[in-house]
Amino acid sequence: DTAVSQTPKYLVTQMGNDKSIKCEQNLGHDTMYWYKQDSKKFLKIMFSYNNKELIINETVPNRFSPKSPDKAHLNLHINSLELGDSAVYFCASSPGGLSDNSPLHFGNGTRLTVT
């Protein structure tokens, strides 16, 4: 049973397209996140979200938008894809918010390649 699952695992698409990555967690956690890992393995937070608040990293382009239909899901929608969007995107969840020192549980990532 995968605690944090994301689909698809691989996504290849052309510039200008719109795509979505789905994430689900079955841990009953309150907070979910999206991280981006670039080609140099650097992990950077994009969004954190619980049922009360969405916190956006100000460096994330507004072409990226998280959508949460319910507490167990946080999908990532990307408009007008660019070459520089190619990366591995990780969904994560935690029992509480980061202020609680809650450990993050990561999914296995979605490798996005924009051609």
Next chain:
Amino acid sequence: GENVEQHPSTLSVQEGDSAVIKCTYSDSASNYFPWYKQELGKGPQLIIDIRSNVGEKKDQRIAVTLNKTAKHFSLHITETQPEDSAVYFCAALAYSGAGSYQLTFGKGTKLSVIP
């Protein structure tokens, strides 16, 4: 904001030897320091963490030390095994303003354990 430096970027050790990975952070208010292990094709997984009121924590072959005065913390792996080969990330949690906290990751250390 918080800045986390991690060294070395790559580390090769013989099986059975010890491995040490070091991180420094910039924000003296940071109070939580987790370490993550990322195996190929998978998401990062928490292996150990330490809070600012503790100087050292050990879990079997893994230990973490924290020096708040010097603002650095280290991961120690003893009796390394081939399955320890992975990329290891340190992180530091700090208040980022407007009621939110941010977990800043180091750039990772690729550990190779040679049988």
